Amino acid sequence: MEYRIGVIPGDGIGPEIVAEARSVLDCVAQVFGHQFQYEEILLGGASIDACGVPLTDEAIAQAKASDAVLMGSIGGNTTTSPWYQLPPDRRPEAGLLKIRKALNLFANVRPAYLYEELKGACPIKDELIGEGFDMVIMRELTGGLYFGERGTEEIDGILVAHDSLTYNEQEIRRVAVKGFDIARKRRKKVTSVDKANVLDSSRLWRKVVEEVAKDYPDVSYEHMLVDNCAMQLVRDPGQFDVILTENMFGDILSDEASMVTGSIGMLSSASLNDTKFGLYEPSHGSAPDIAGQDIANPIATILSAAMLLRYSFDLDREADAVETAVKQVLAEGWRTADIYSEGTKKVGCKEMGALICERIRK
Ligand code: IPM
Ligand code: MG
Numbered sequence: 001m002e003y004r005i006g007v008i009p010g011d012g013i014g015p016e017i018v019a020e021a022r023s024v025l026d027c028v029a030q031v032f033g034h035q036f037q038y039e040e041i042l043l044g045g046a047s048i049d050a051c052g053v054p055l056t057d058e059a060i061a062q063a064k065a066s067d068a069v070l071m072g073s074i075g076g077n078t079t080t081s082p083w084y085q086l087p088p089d090r091r092p093e094a095g096l097l098k099i100r101k102a103l104n105l106f107a108n109v110r111p112a113y114l115y116e117e118l119k120g121a122c123p124i125k126d127e128l129i130g131e132g133f134d135m136v137i138m139r140e141l142t143g144g145l146y147f148g149e150r151g152t153e154e155i156d157g158i159l160v161a162h163d164s165l166t167y168n169e170q171e172i173r174r175v176a177v178k179g180f181d182i183a184r185k186r187r188k189k190v191t192s193v194d195k196a197n198v199l200d201s202s203r204l205w206r207k208v209v210e211e212v213a214k215d216y217p218d219v220s221y222e223h224m225l226v227d228n229c230a231m232q233l234v235r236d237p238g239q240f241d242v243i244l245t246e247n248m249f250g251d252i253l254s255d256e257a258s259m260v261t262g263s264i265g266m267l268s269s270a271s272l273n274d275t276k277f278g279l280y281e282p283s284h285g286s287a288p289d290i291a292g293q294d295i296a297n298p299i300a301t302i303l304s305a306a307m308l309l310r311y312s313f314d315l316d317r318e319a320d321a322v323e324t325a326v327k328q329v330l331a332e333g334w335r336t337a338d339i340y341s342e343g344t345k346k347v348g349c350k351e352m353g354a355l356i357c358e359r360i361r362k
Contacts, residue, residue, distance in 0.1 A: 005068055020298035022070075070281075108272075118261075269283045277312060324359075
């Protein structure tokens, strides 16, 4: 089959890790007889440098014309990069928010699980980890505080800033449905996270989630307050299957969940809309401090490419092959610097990509 893949290398380590993920996709294409056509799309700092804005209309059109988009990471050092001297709506992150909205990518899927091989990197005590954990955070991505009305003004000589958190029931329902759908394919448990003891938007969230849950009698669900959830993630991460939550809570909890795995360089993510289209990117940032040194870990991006094959192209066998190759390489002891420990073999970004390709070819 022939597919069009939009590729956003982005900033910092983005171009290096995307190059490895592309090699892996090429390798899959060869082994399984597909054709992947790539088109590079500018986003973030790279787009500011080339076009003066973090996302152009042309880039949006390119993304829309693709079957799926693979992205590295965007953004730079917020204290030293000139990008952060620009007004907020011209900075790299504004481009990311804009593309999420323009493509209606309301469902952000962020898996966080403990790799058996990397158990030593998990910062939680053995007795709390137990059998390990394997969860997915389903984060609402195009509403809430990120897209609400905001502003800063001076009132009676005092600066006042406000950001508003708004959700309508349709926005909540569509992401809740995605959350329950995913849970149905997993361990059938949804933990819906809110702050219903304080926020109206959370009370509506709870009400809609309860309505959606009625259509999924085979999936159990519970509500959890966000502060409690932050605590439970480090107390007993094994209790979670699918965490369903709004945009801002999901931003914070997904960083926490990935840190708990001890290997943020391993975690992929997908941002989906109502069609087969998706934007796939690692859960980690652009790490400008290590860019260009060939020491970044490409695995999260490679696993994001596997998610792309699975969710957007329905190529399950191909996705399995990539995931199995990653596990093999880890089992053989190969590690990039971020997951290196004594007794394992340290490799750079390029070599890690090459090793994974070799295992897929076998
Ligand atoms: C993420 C990031 C973004 C977000 C930033 C870069 C705008 O932290 O994808 O989690 O807050 O959504
Ligand atoms: Mg974040």
